[in-house]
Amino acid sequence: MDFTRIKPHPDLDEFIECYWMMYSNESVPIVEKIIPDGFTEIIFNYRDVYKSKTSGDWNLQSPNLMAGQLKTFFYLQNTGTTGSVAVKLKPAALTQLFGFSMDQYVDKIVDLDSLSNSKLKQLKERLLAYLNNVSSIKEHFVKSILDDYFALLIQNASKNPLKEPLELIFSSHGLVTVAEMVAIAGVGERQLERLFKKYIGLSPKYYARIIRFNYIFKLIKSKKDSWAEIVYQSGYYDQSHFIQNFKAFTGEDPSSYFFEKINMANFFLNK
Structure with a gap:
């Protein structure tokens, strides 16, 4: 698995911790453990999706996801090859930028399309228009797309009282x-x-x-x-x-x- 961390534009420091990418042509199923780190995420899987397990059975994830705060670990397993691009957000950013009440998303990873949020829809459309139409994903293009999107979004962000x-x-x-x-x-x-x-x-x-x-x-x-x-x-x-x-x-x-x-x-x- 190839992991890449991308530093956002300095103007986004209040809202974005980092962008990250994962890529692998290996299709053999591998179980990975995810551990709480204090940040939330928006994740786009442009290749095969993952399965997740918190307790009980494995559940197939959607391609595009929003992850709230985790209180404990859970497991992921690939169902094929991996291609992911994600935004790791600062702790209060999902509320400031998108208006979510985060107590509803603790220990949850939800389908982005189920949220009916026009701002998230715009992000998905912009990023996937690139990810799904090139043969090789370039870090600087991913950074440019995300930086430009969030630079506009933060102009109307609410104040962080915390x-x-x-x-x-x-x-x-x-x-x-x-x-x-x-x-x-x-x-x-x-x-x-x-x-x-x-x-x-x-x-x-x-x-x-x-x-x-x-x-x-x-x-x-x-x-x-x-x-x-x-x-x-x-x-x-x-x-x-x-x-x-x-x-x-x-x-x-x-x-x-x-x-x-x-x-x-x-x-x-x-x-």
């Missing part, structure tokens, strides 16, 4: 209390909860927990620290608490997780 609390979560690597978020937001705790429910889909505490979990991957990627130091730096009380949280998000013990393996989970988490 800008300061989210910046605090990321700058502290999730090591922040709800009281600290309340103070910097200038609203009461119940109002902060309501805003997180609408714009993120998760509670402030749970979202900070995901970002703290993500920080583990950054620490491990640096290869400078021992497990004991990683446990301490990522803000866990002790090693058992660290292992418990790691298993909750990945289904695996950290000592047995393959951090260097080339797969979807590590591509998304190893920024």
Whole structure:
């Protein structure tokens, strides 16, 4: 599998984390695990679709998808060859740009066409007009199409009332209390909860927990620290608490997780 991350235009920093692409001519089914990373996505599969499994049976996905916030891991499996282009959005961007109430999409990956959103329809038409009509997808064309589309869209974006609390979560690597978020937001705790429910889909505490979990991957990627130091730096009380949280998000013990393996989970988490 070939993975590519594309940096958007700097003017889009408030709304877009990155664009990404996946490509593979391998059609043998491979199961991939997807782990929460704190971002939402709009995904376009221009080759064969994927199957997903959260619990129980496998379900065939639609070609064009919107993914809300994840609370835990799930599985994907290809049904043939892979060709995907996606937009990874900042935590509140789907509400700011498209007006979604994100609590409706927690742990959900929905068919884009089922949303009846004219702005998303325009995005799909513009991107697929390129993806479905060329023999070789070029990064700079994908970037140009997406940059141009979002540059127009952000002109009418709503204000993000969670800008300061989210910046605090990321700058502290999730090591922040709800009281600290309340103070910097200038609203009461119940109002902060309501805003997180609408714009993120998760509670402030749970979202900070995901970002703290993500920080583990950054620490491990640096290869400078021992497990004991990683446990301490990522803000866990002790090693058992660290292992418990790691298993909750990945289904695996950290000592047995393959951090260097080339797969979807590590591509998304190893920024």
